[in-house]
Amino acid sequence: MAEMMKAVTIVDVGKAELREYPKPVPGKHEVLVHMKACALCTVDQRAFLGVTKNHLPSVQGHEGSGIVEAVGEDVHFIHVGDHVVLEREFCGVCHYCKENINQCTGRAERRKEFEAAWKPGELAKPIGGFESQMAQYLTIQENKLTVVDPAIPFERAAVTEPVSCVIHGVNRSRLATGEVAVIIGAGIMGLLHVQIAKLKGATVIMSEPDAARREKALAAGADFVVDPTAEDLKTFVEAHSYGRGGADVVFSTVPHSSLFEQGMGVLARAGRIVAYSSQHPDVPVSVSIGQIHSREIEIIGTMGSNREETYLATQLIARGYINTDLVIDHVLPAERCQEAFEKATTPGTYRVVMQME
Template identity: 30%
Template structure:
């Protein structure tokens, strides 16, 4: 079958939109017609060689769409179902058995290998093998193959083309607050970075009933959006001392902080904002592997601080994604305010706009799904 796909051919170069061949679904696979797919930092990290997936490759791991074919062993979904695609997990390791699929012991092999589990490729360009199976989907395309483990049926009342980011970026930020940190009502939280993950955390903090929601970001437009989404205070870290500013709001420090930047200097600033028995959650991915955080053990001990690494918001997608959709439909989680849609053919423009702060979450719409909207 012929599909349209955005292909990463060489490190740090623009994507090329090409016609590829995709396999028919195997017994355990699901073929999805993609309605929309979010652009995430992880996609760009792979393109730029930070994560070693062989190129050429079709990336994309925030897809949403309609099931058009299922393998003979698939029982979870049927043709015509509306679905969100998320990360893949094995379903039978210790973590999966404990309903912690984000910590699946085969996570790297299933999501970053670029091939099926048996080593075969599902995508080709004029006979040339193209890496796919990215997060069990490779959804920078008009169609993608997925699996029961990483496909979630969703309410058909929700706007399908923009639901894809619920599978990663939105899920990560919201899950960090609602699942990983489990922020209590009336607690305080500092969110570092107001991109998709950080602003999703802000909306989740509103859902949780946090009394103080402080957002630090150097971009004025994103600070304004954070306030519109429910932040109680914002900080420009370029022109203000973060620790001193936060303690003007909360002299005893914050109960929780969530770093979405992966920046060592930002993390050190966050530690200066923590209150007694506070928890600092880490979801930001550093630009280079092997980065270390200088930590004062006496500070950790005297305040009883916890540093918590977080993957995908500790989400069980089959439970959490429908919960987020329900909150959205009830007007309590307006993640659509983060989204700007682009045609799939304009993926490079979308990436540039995101880097420049023109949009928060670009969502790519394949040509056959109709016209995308774009604000200049």
Template identity: 30%
Template sequence: MKTTVALSPAPGSDFALTEVELTEPRADEILVKIAATGLCHTDLSVRDTLPAEMFPRVFGHEGAGVVEQVGAEVEGISVGDHVVLSFRACRVCGQCHRQGVGYCESTVLLNYLGTRMDGSTTYQHDGAPLFGSFFGQSSFAQHAIAYADNAVVVDKAHDLRRIGPFGCGFQTGAGTVLNVLQPGSDDALVVYGAGAVGLAALAAAHGAGVGTLVAVDMMDSRLEAAAGYGAAVVNPAELDGASVVEKVKELTGGGASHALDTTGVAAVIRDGVSALRPRGELAVLGLGAPELTLDAVDVMMNGKVLRGSVEGDSDPQEMVPRLLALAAAGRFDVDRLISTYPFAEIGAAIADSASGAAVKPVLTW
């Protein structure tokens, strides 16, 4: 069938709306008519770093839409179901069972290579294969092929134009708070990088009644959004000679019990660890510098923990419904973070995200 996608023809290129061919869903696949897709920094960072031989390509991994076809082997999903699309996992390997689906042994093959496991592609353009299958969906498209393992059936009362980010960005931030760090009413959580993921973390922490919240960012618009969740805010450019570590310790009564970093910047992570109280824990969520230097004496003598987290250690089949329920109950207020754009305005959405004019752009058909 023919469909329209936001095509990335080369590394770092602008997206262009292009008509392409989409294959029929196989026995283990579903066809989803996409209503909207969240724009995530991962779409852009991967676009900018993959080699040229892995293009042209269709990105998008926060899709939401309506199921139009269901393969013969698919269970639990029916034509007409509304779904949020998330990341893929095999769900049968040892890592999926022991560590969780975010740490699947086949993560790269299922989510990043741009093909099915057999090397075929779901999209074609001008008779040539077109890389897709990004997070098992490539939902910068009017129609996408997805799978039972990464399609979460949701109540039809939810607005499909606003729930796609629950499949990745919102899930990652909230999951890190609720599943990984689990701070309580007597704790202090610091978020470094108040973009969509960081603000989702603050929204979850605010809803869970965490005692002290702090947000560190360079953009005043993001800090204003963080303050809306009751967070004290720190702009490193406005500290008049004081350090971020000193300011965070002041705001948290001696140091943070919990922290998370979305920036991937080595210096920020180092400051985050330094600003922890004894036995504090910092979770790293953003990809960035491959190396960083820490004060090993400080880490050891104070029992500090630095750890990574993929998708907030979430299983989308459980976490997406959980977060939607929390949102409906007013305990995960993230709708305020969303700005919608027609897909034809994807360039403006990217620019607004970079400038801070929009926190979480969502592209709609």
């Protein structure tokens, strides 16, 4: 009889429970990871709320950390007892993987294959090709793991993935020492942007209407905070941009298209705006091509992270350069998964992390 394990499972819209599944066995080049913690990302929350299409039942999760329990045949570089985080899934052979561009087409093809083979009633992996990390155990190829400092609590290590995504966006922005960055929104991603931008040596202005969140932004290292509903954002940014007439870089971290337009309006000449947040719903915005042309403005998209950025995120967390406590509101055992999802989907909540013991 197969050994069993438990996994947090979304069984219906707005309903999650702990279910039993066969414990996986590592194959050739694979590692068995005993997952210890998994954070509830916005992707997971949208699946729980039914905002995104998802086959049910589904085990979600891509912000996790754990410890290696066993290794399969021909595993040479990962060892039993290693503390690890899982990387994003990359095929490693398509044009984009070879160019180290975070647009793997092989992952998209695997998703299509899975969708075509899925049968009603079967356990479904989440949309997007992520590993299902809200499980006690999972198997993964050894080259898709990053070993982390065992001194890092598992709950903090679980935040590696969002930190790496922010690093990716900041890298794409080419933010430089001495530049002025405006960050729109002091949610979890906004607070992480503050910390990464400060490490780059930038002056950081946080635009956030909520007073408590503005205080969090200051605790994260923001130089200035502004309530855009009480003050004119453009005037404030111009007054704090040291003669630039605006921001060198704007990071839009809120899933509301109107705020992206607002960000466009505070850019300095030759400024760059980064569309960090996904949009639900994806409402088109008005963009002046003439302004892009004459002011040399750049619009930059960003999604996910690569292996280098995942590794750097683990290093920054281990060295204390990233304060993960600022972005974790609750840590709950997997048995309380329904409560965890309800807390995570409550407006104003930062990350909720589940302990997968």
